[in-house]
Amino acid sequence: MEITKRKIDLTCPVCQAKSTIEIPEKIFAQKQFGSIKIQVPPGAVCPDHQFIVFLDTKGLVRGYEKIDILMGAPTEKGEREKIFKGKLNLNQLINIFGLYGVFSLVHSKFFGYHAYIIRENISEEFKNQINNFLNRITQNQYNTAKNIEFIAETDYNQITLKNTNALLIDAHNNIMQTPWEEKLSFEELLVKKALEIFNPEEQIVLIQQDINNFLKEVNYTVKILEDVKEIYDTDLIDSMQHDLKISKIGKTRLNLIRNFIMRNISEDLGNKIQNKVQEFLSSL
Numbered sequence: 129m130e131i132t133k134r135k136i137d138l139t140c141p142v143c144q145a146k147s148t149i150e151i152p153e154k155i156f157a158q159k160q161f162g163s164i165k166i167q168v169p170p171g172a173v174c175p176d177h178q179f180i181v182f183l184d185t186k187g188l189v190r191g192y193e194k195i196d197i198l199m200g201a202p203t204e205k206g207e208r209e210k211i212f213k214g215k216l217n218l219n220q221l222i223n224i225f226g227l228y229g230v231f232s233l234v235h236s237k238f239f240g241y242h243a244y245i246i247r248e249n250i251s252e253e254f255k256n257q258i259n260n261f262l263n264r265i266t267q268n269q270y271n272t273a274k275n276i277e278f279i280a281e282t283d284y285n286q287i288t289l290k291n292t293n294a295l296l297i298d299a300h301n302n303i304m305q306t307p308w309e310e311k312l313s314f315e316e317l318l319v320k321k322a323l324e325i326f327n328p329e330e331q332i333v334l335i336q337q338d339i340n341n342f343l344k345e346v347n348y349t350v351k352i353l354e355d356v357k358e359i360y361d362t363d364l365i366d367s368m369q370h371d372l373k374i375s376k377i378g379k380t381r382l383n384l385i386r387n388f389i390m391r392n393i394s395e396d397l398g399n400k401i402q403n404k405v406q407e408f409l410s411s412l
């Protein structure tokens with residue numbers, strides 16, 4: 129069966145180069161997932177940059193998100209299949225799912241979301257390798273990572289997810305649905321730092337270190353929250369910077385810590401963090 133495609137005009141969000149890419153029409157025919165994120169690899173619109181484009185079901189561009197990591201074009205499909213044999217590492221995972229696919233998978237594992245990947249003819253061994261690799265790098269004492277499930281159905285209108293509040297990546301690495309709103313800048317930084325190292329085992333150690341640093345901040349925040357009725361985000365940041373000797377904690381980082389606490393530890397604790405600016409604005 130011939131796949132009909134639709135031409136979409138894109139502008140690189142980094143260098144403003146313009147080009148047209150082709151997207152399978154069936155993405156727009158589905159209604160249940162709404163807007164989708166397409167991973168645009170380097171070479172597709174301009175030679176150097178890769179990014180995410182948000183498309184609605186009419187095919188209109190709703191926004192772009194840059195990915196600040198330099199990487200060559202993805203490996204050809206034949207090469208990609210050889211990967212399934214050896215021991216899985218970070219670079220291979222990126223080759224298989226794209227950078228943004230990997231950020232999304234790491235995010236879903238670490239924050240305890242369900243995740244589904246549409247893919248045909250995948251061996252049990254390979255499924256286990258993917259899950260084990262991601263479990264290993266996101267391991268923590270607060271949640272048990274949920275198993276990524278694989279769906280062989282390629283007709284989007286026939287897909288029913290057991291958990292609808294989940295990540296869904298299709299066979300072409302388009303992100304059909306994410307259960308979160310936030311940008312994946314934490315995961316982007318994890319991967320970026322790890323890719324500066326060549327040794328796959330050292331890459332894992334580095335990611336685990338960053339995850340553990342984040343967990344230390346989570347731990348600290350939980351202890352503070354247990355002892356107060358409520359606390360301003362700015363006060364929390366001040367004491368965290370002082371006690372943990374961290375030079376700068378931004379609001380984005382604190383929001384991520386709060387999200388983690390609310391999803392994996394306690395919603396009540398997370399709700400104790402008050403936004404100072406918002407309170408000030410609403411009192412005007």
Ligand SMILES: [Zn+2]
Pocket residue numbers: 140141142143144145174175176177
């Ligand atoms: Zn560009």
